[in-house]
Amino acid sequence: MSETATAAESATRTPSGRVALAAADARIPLGPLDGRYQRAVAPLVDYLSEAALNRDRVAVEVEWLIHLTSHRVLPGTVELDADQQAQLRAIVTGFDAGSVAELAEIEKVTVHDVKAVEYYLGRRLPSIGIENLTSLVHFGCTSEDVNNLAYAMGIKGAVQNVWLPAARALVAKITEMAQTNRGVPMLSRTHGQPATPTTLGKELAVTAHRLGRQLKRVENTEYLGKINGATGTYAAHYVSVPSADWEQVSRSFIEGLGLTWNPLTTQIESHDWQAELYSDMARFNRILHNLCTDVWSYISIGYFAQVPVPGATGSSTMPHKVNPIRFENAEANLEMSSALLDTLAATLVTSRWQRDLTDSSSQRNIGVAFGHSLLAINNVLGGLDRLDTAEDVLAADLDQNWEVLGEAIQMVMRAEAIAGVPGMENPYERLKDLTRGQRVNAARMQDFVSGLGLSADAEARLLALTPGGYTGIADLLVNHLRD
Structure with missing residues (x-):
């Protein structure tokens, strides 16, 4: 760096003299899911990003306020009219980049993300004409009452609207290939050695069947939630409003969100359902990984021919090559996803006494785990679309x-x-x-x-x-x- 470099330029350089990229542009991503692969995983942003979590926190707070007033749980409250309820819900549907920025500014003061959401919502009540209900925002709630429901809503949305449709499309593709190749004889290889012949379609059907079983398990996931106070005892609820049936209030609210009520918790919802879901997803990943290694091997011995992509480069120095990169990329991403899902499943079922914060940090990586799995699914789909069965090679192998x-x-x-x-x-x-x-x-x-x-x-x-x-x-x- 020259002696004439300005102070601003110096501030953006590292000790080695290189420009500090983060200082030059804060939007530069650290990880590949927010950079190279962002387009492939973008649908998950609406469910599992930090912004989506905050929007869902706002949604929980809004619905809790509406629920308490609609059922007149607290003496002295009246039911909100339809327009007031619509205006409250518009805070959620209108949640945008400006909302994210405002929440971030509030959190700089509160140093607490859920408290920032409470204040964010409170700011908007006067414009609806219900500033008298400010004390009812977050009533009886601990942060985890809001967080566990917001996470459950986001995860449910990501599974049902993004991950499952992609996974089903993949299984449908493998099923289609199984049907097409059901009568194509193929030499089996047990222990890598020639063995009793099968058909290519039957072997693909085995994988489709295995993956389909895991999809059914994921489809049957129970998304649990709780809203019962600081240690799960409704203590603050009953001391403040002893006349209410708080268990029924809690249950009807959670079921109204499309979740399953968990009646027994500590300060946190126990996350067992998450561990079950992540184990099923990781198992799906590993079965798919098995398909990737098998297909890669079949390509290497010529059972499948890869259809070249016009203009694409297979090797930087060997122009004849068409590398099975989609399957290799999928392998790596499935391994990353499964490792994260395993860690989440193992970590989230444990909490010291009535609460510790390990789950708070862990759950921020749910989107990363889903993203690597979704990216892999898309890669396998793309790879399978570029395969042609080389029936002559299969027949020659059998004849040998x-x-x-x-x-x-x-x-x-x-x-x-x-x-x-x-x-x-x-x-x-x-x-x-x-x-x-x-x-x-x-x-x-x-x-x-x-x-x-x-x-x-x-x-x-x-x-x-x-x-x-x-x-x-x-x-x-x-x-x-x-x-």
């Missing part, structure tokens, strides 16, 4: 591995022995000697079958059998995806 019929032959020999056909002793050992550690072509296999002394029907069945025809009812098993 006639030894996999060894299982079929020895099982027929066992059945023949039971039926009393002589000379069927030691079928496993005889096929092991023929096939283990060596390739067997069609002619050699058929010569072996012809010399076994099988019944005419059994011999005819085996002589007509090929690796590509030895797939059992694999194509019919795909029908289970309709169940």
Whole structure:
């Protein structure tokens, strides 16, 4: 840096002399979800961002105020008219960038995010003509009464309106591929070695079925909530208004938000439902990760051909390459998401005595965990859309591995022995000697079958059998995806 650099320029430089990027532009993102991948995860911002959390906090406070007045829970209160209720709810629907900035300014003074929300709402009551109800804002609430409900609403919205639709679209795509390829024979590889053939469609159906089961678990998530005071005892509620049935007030309010009432809590809602949800999502991630590694491997041996994207670069130095980057990217993001979901599931079920703040910091990463999963789902969808099944490669691979019929032959020999056909002793050992550690072509296999002394029907069945025809009812098993 020159001696003529101004003080302002100096202030924006690091000790190494480089420009401090954060000082130059505070909007520069730290993480990839807010930078490189922002477009892919943008739908989650409306549910799991800090701004969305604050909007939902305002929504909880507004609905609590309306609930208390509508049911005249406190003596002396009257029900708000329809216009007043609409104006209160407009505070939520009109929550925007200016609202975010105003809340931030209030929080600089309160040094407390939920208290800032209370003051933010209180400022708006005079314009509605209900400034006399300022004391009713946040009535009987501890911060966690508002927070747990706001988080539950945001998470429910993110799951039902963003994550589940994307996950369902992915499962539908895999199901479609399973149906299309249900009759395409494929050599199996157990332990990485040639094994009893299957069909490509049946193997894809296995994954679709596994993922579908996890979706059902996520779809059945119970989103719990509580509003019962500082230690879950309604102590402040009953000492201030002993005539009210506070449990019923609490339950009807929470159920009115579309959540499930949790009757027994400490200061915090116990977050067990969150842990259950995150475990199910992490399991979905890991099954999808398994698909990514399998598809990547099938691409590497030529079972799938990748359709090139016009203008795209596969390798910076090798122009012939079309790399399976979408599946590799998905693997990494699934691992990141699952690690975060595992941590959240493990952390959120524990709170010291009646309250500690570990959950406060942990829950701020929910959006990150969802974002990496959503990004991975989108990448897998894009990758699958660019695949063509190379049926000729699949067929050639099967034709090179006639030894996999060894299982079929020895099982027929066992059945023949039971039926009393002589000379069927030691079928496993005889096929092991023929096939283990060596390739067997069609002619050699058929010569072996012809010399076994099988019944005419059994011999005819085996002589007509090929690796590509030895797939059992694999194509019919795909029908289970309709169940």
